[in-house]
Amino acid sequence: MPEGPTLIMLAEEAARFRGKTVRQVSGNAKTLDLQRMRGRRLRRIRTWGKHLLLEFAGFSLRVHLMLFGSWRIDARKPGRTPTVRLNFDNGELEFYASSLKYVEGELDDTYDWAGDVLSDAWDPAKARRKLKKQPDEIVADALLDQDVFAGVGNIIKNEVLYRIGVDPRSTVGALPPRKLGEMIREARQYSFDFLAWRREFALKRNLLVHRRANCPACGAPLQRAELGHRRRWAYWCARDQELFTTEKSRSKPIQTEKPKPKVRKKTR
DNA sequence: TAACATGTTACGGT
């Protein structure tokens, strides 16, 4: 269950299959011609944000683990069929509950690596330019925008905003330029911290606000709301995170409570 | 144990 840093670890684990030929392919993917990969050599493994990219000559398999996805190497999940299983001479790589897609041609023609917060090519100035075009968006949405911050997910969003002391309901355009700079910098920095903690199995105990009840600094109960057009949970401290708004957005009511109940799926 | 969660896309309506 992945944000960008988890994908880095996945790519590292899968690295043993680089240069190897796919001998057998199976899986329950419906809409994709999985056999296309059979007999092909896996030339390189890369990531872009939350995408894992398995490069073959002329095309790549894009694996997205979505919310529930997982992977296994030489260790099948009992009683489950993977979305795809790739057998190589030196082992077996599986993805469960994943979204698959082929990317045609060179990855450089499809992906802008400058948008990946974990990439060497990450370009903070470019991120700032993109954000300038969406001044009315709340920062809780902006951080989840994969076109701007590829790899950032809900945990990173909440932790970054706490770190920089910004209320998630603040609008992008209302942030002082210097705060915007902090947000961009921490989106990357926190992602690397996340990765380091993850490697030590210490992520959860290092979370300061995400899924927590009280502010670690002042002890006050944390605010919690489903915010933005994605309606993802935001956690923040009303005292330690400042709300930045413009005249325009100030006239709108600010919602901290769930505005309407989500329609749940009927059970059959 | 029902509800939730590290996420995105498809699709119908406007």
Place this chain on the structure above:
DNA sequence: AACCGTAACATGTT
């Protein structure tokens, strides 16, 4: 056409 909101999907954890 472009934009909007909702449904759909998948599964381990609390």
